[in-house]
Amino acid sequence: MTPRTRTMRQAIDKLEASKIREVANAGMGRGDVLAFWFGESDEVTPEPVRRAAIESIERGETFYAHNLGLPELREAIARYASRLHPAIGMERIAVTSGGVSALMIAVQALVDAGDEVVAVTPVWPNLTAQPAILGATVRCLPLQPVDGNWTLDLDALRAAVTPATRLLILNAPNNPTGWTLTRAEQQAILDHCRATGTWILADEVYERLYYAGDTANGCAPSFLDIATADDRLVVAHSFSKSFLMTGWRLGWLVLPPALLDNVGKLIEFNTSCASVFSQRAGIAALAHEADITPRVVAHLQACRDTLVPLLQGLPGLKVSAAKGGMYAFFQVEGAADSLALAKRLVAEAGLGLAPGNAFAPEAQGWLRWCFASRDTGRLVQGVERLSGWLAKNC
Numbered sequence: 001m002t003p004r005t006r007t008m009r010q011a012i013d014k015l016e017a018s019k020i021r022e023v024a025n026a027g028m029g030r031g032d033v034l035a036f037w038f039g040e041s042d043e044v045t046p047e048p049v050r051r052a053a054i055e056s057i058e059r060g061e062t063f064y065a066h067n068l069g070l071p072e073l074r075e076a077i078a079r080y081a082s083r084l085h086p087a088i089g090m091e092r093i094a095v096t097s098g099g100v101s102a103l104m105i106a107v108q109a110l111v112d113a114g115d116e117v118v119a120v121t122p123v124w125p126n127l128t129a130q131p132a133i134l135g136a137t138v139r140c141l142p143l144q145p146v147d148g149n150w151t152l153d154l155d156a157l158r159a160a161v162t163p164a165t166r167l168l169i170l171n172a173p174n175n176p177t178g179w180t181l182t183r184a185e186q187q188a189i190l191d192h193c194r195a196t197g198t199w200i201l202a203d204e205v206y207e208r209l210y211y212a213g214d215t216a217n218g219c220a221p222s223f224l225d226i227a228t229a230d231d232r233l234v235v236a237h238s239f240s241k242s243f244l245m246t247g248w249r250l251g252w253l254v255l256p257p258a259l260l261d262n263v264g265k266l267i268e269f270n271t272s273c274a275s276v277f278s279q280r281a282g283i284a285a286l287a288h289e290a291d292i293t294p295r296v297v298a299h300l301q302a303c304r305d306t307l308v309p310l311l312q313g314l315p316g317l318k319v320s321a322a323k324g325g326m327y328a329f330f331q332v333e334g335a336a337d338s339l340a341l342a343k344r345l346v347a348e349a350g351l352g353l354a355p356g357n358a359f360a361p362e363a364q365g366w367l368r369w370c371f372a373s374r375d376t377g378r379l380v381q382g383v384e385r386l387s388g389w390l391a392k393n394c
Helices: 019-027 047-058 071-084 099-110 126-133 154-160 183-196 257-270 276-287 289-312 338-349 376-393
Strands: 093-096 116-121 137-142 144-146 149-151 165-171 199-203 233-238 251-254 327-332 366-370
Touching: 019 338, 047 276, 071 093, 071 251, 071 276, 093 099, 093 257, 099 126, 099 165, 099 199, 099 233, 099 251, 099 257, 116 126, 116 154, 126 137, 126 165, 137 154, 154 183, 165 183, 183 199, 276 289, 289 327, 289 376, 338 366, 338 376
Parallel strands: 116 137, 116 165, 165 199, 199 233
Antiparallel strands: 093 251, 144 149, 233 251, 327 366
16 A cells, blocks of 8 residues: 555554444443443532633633633642642643643654654553554553452563563552552652653552551552653643543643643644633632542442442352542453443343443453442442342343
């Protein structure tokens, strides 16, 4: 095929379409389906956050902003991050149009075509697709399931990440497994990547959704707690999960200061900037954080503690209560094709779950259930539908 006849870059042509979307598309528009396929709550954004955006629009704030974000928002994020971690200045903060954009911009900043990237999987598929889009070679390092829990083999990671590895991608707390790094594991990974010269991209958007109660700040362990400002570390965050703001498309990156100006250029060429009214909403979210996030986390823990014991009571399922995140990830005995199983559950049980093989081949036979439900009764009803379907079909 010549350049004149090729219609699409090969890296794009080879991308797999989202299996989660494939399942959702099969059930969207059906009022009888209980949908737990996407990673978002069905609870609306809190009123003070919505009000701040409405007032911004009413003031006519409908124009471009600074590439890196409103200074007021960057300062607020820096203060917020510094309450949870060692001091972080606004010279390390870049505001983005969502966590997805934050991750893509980070990869664009760090990865050239042909570079080697290692990603710990199973993981949200965007994290492995993004470097592939740029022409990188992506090598996956699978977590290992043990009785419904997923664990990291540190020796395998050290063997996989070499001086030839440009970037290591980690998502912890993890979507979909709920796997969470310990502080000792983070330190070992950081030390190894310092030795190999490898950059770390840490997706920590679920850090506040942590239920173990074994850290002083209540958050999951973060690389920001142990790294220096100049380490080869980029951390991606989002307002989506812990502030109930998925549709606002607002996130941020914590960067070494030397990267900030170039990241600003990348934001210009990707999205120009986040919308001003979304940023005003973000400022309000941080101002009301003490009223919003602890309530969200407590409710999500109640959702987890409602759903997981019910799933554990069903024959043929392996599941454990995740320390972090907003998902129950469970194995179905005898399930050979997660996508086919998820589609059957939509069609035959009115239950919408995400297929495990959307996140990695090693998660074939698993399903992801987002337990972020305003009404825990929906979770109970969903388990009843699953139980009835399994009784008839397994």
